[in-house]
Amino acid sequence: MTVQRYAAVIQLRPEHEATYRSLHTSVWPDVLAALDRANIRNYSIFLRDGLLFSYYEYSGHDHEADAASLAADEATRSWWQLTEPCQQPLATVEHPQWWAPAEEVFHHDGP
């Protein structure tokens, strides 16, 4: 199975950093289950200097369809109502994107 890697960037509003961190120490099980159903694996979010970077591996066969299912999931939509006020999309992001996709310029798997 071929894994596709996805990375994206968004700004974290400094006044909501504590809330955002707190939310992510105990993400709702229904939100995690929706990620699993959407074939999203090895998902991490990193923070540096007010920038959030997400990285995940997609193991399904139709990323667009799985992303649409995720966006329609009730628990996920409720979760985003809490997380989106903490975030500020990059000025260059193309509507209706929220996180700004990053381009892979290098990859090496190793042995």
Add this chain to the structure above:
Amino acid sequence: MTVQRYAAVIQLRPEHEATYRSLHTSVWPDVLAALDRANIRNYSIFLRDGLLFSYYEYSGHDHEADAASLAADEATRSWWQLTEPCQQPLATVEHPQWWAPAEEVFHHDGP
């Protein structure tokens, strides 16, 4: 075996973007071999809006020692002489760091 994830950020100098991209389409085999010896796996670099984000998984037992070996590797040092002029460390990076480490605020593996 426990895998540790490492992510970091650095700026890409716009006037060197073409060079940086070109270098990374055919990274020297000796540089890749040194990464392998340093127990660095699943290594990707992403680009968005002049920011480079690196992500890799460390599968060894002493990240500091492996990083030091990598920094002493002759091919790697030569490689960095080409890549470092393309990069501009974040203003907040702590000397002698070059890439600025990012903090993992969320991780989910999935099934």
